[in-house]
Amino acid sequence: MLAAWLIVFREVIEAGLIIGVVLAAARGVAGRGRVVSLGVLAGLAGAGLLAAGAGWLGQAFSGNGQEIFEAAVLSCATLMLGWHTVWMARHGRALAAEVRSVSEAVKRGERPLAALGIVVAIAVLREGSEVVLFLYGVALAGGASAWGMVGGGVLGVASGAAVTLVMYLGLVSLPLRHMFRLTGGLITLMAAGMAAQAIAFLQQAGLAELWTSPLWDTSAWLAEDSITGRFLHTLIGYTAAPDGLQLAAYALTLAVIFGLSRLLAYVPPQRAPLASAS
């Protein structure tokens, strides 16, 4: 039962961290609860489908189906997160100043909430499918321990959700301006981490055998499998022994997001006092 708890808890945390940051980043925006909930539901439905089709996917594309799928959804998530970051750079300053009337932006339909919803769905889809496959295997094995393991699984979901909530509350307890800056930074790093992960999957499939030697190894200082290591892996893409191509993807994603944010950010025109009113 403990084993099941740990396994499910780990998977839920990996999705929960992303959901927590996304929720915090969308704070103050009307409709974010609905979009994130829809994302979670869509992700759960997708997780079931992915688990059911795992055998088929594993054989598709000459056995590379799973890696290609992972790389595709991770790249999609990178795009969505990057888009949101650039959007916030463009409009964020105006938003921070008028957080009370942020619903204006929603009414104008400009805020890419859908992008965040898609990211949430992808996160739930990826981790959820692993939970489904694990619990399905447990159920299939049957026996007296099965119920204990399902119970462990339920505990895993509950405790994972609890940790996510704590992290979210911690984030939103920060003053608004600092919180937006922090979540903006986290989202950018998260996007870069996902890009590097996508590359790793392509390398795993043998589709990108370029610069594959690890450039360093910090496992002695922070093991990727440790709790902190996993947290940092999900939040900022920490890898103990990244190779050249993964680093390049990480750096390029950061460069593109930062570059576009700088390029497209502009200061909203000053609100002149109503001197011109006649």
Added chain:
Amino acid sequence: MTRSAFLAFSLLLLAAVPAAAKAAEPFRQDVELKDHVFAPSEIIVPAGQPVELHIKNLDATAEEFDSSALKVEKVIAGKGEGVVHIHPLAPGRYPFMGEYHEKTAHGVVIAR
């Protein structure tokens, strides 16, 4: 305009990553998973040579072959099989595990 610029950049990134021609013949190793135990669980591979692990899952339920040391993560469906490509390894020990049955499904790749 923002969105299309972004898409363009991403496409450029994808296009700039060529799939390099295989420099060396990969070392192939077959691994079987039965009753949630990997056989062999100690895999000796030559260092400095790319490795291909061909994993066959003889169990009825899926297992996730997971190794952060090898940077590999793949779900092998029940009664299914999968191949993971590993980059040329420096001499050393690289543990791996079946994430769903860690207690019994684990092993190590030894590069020398």
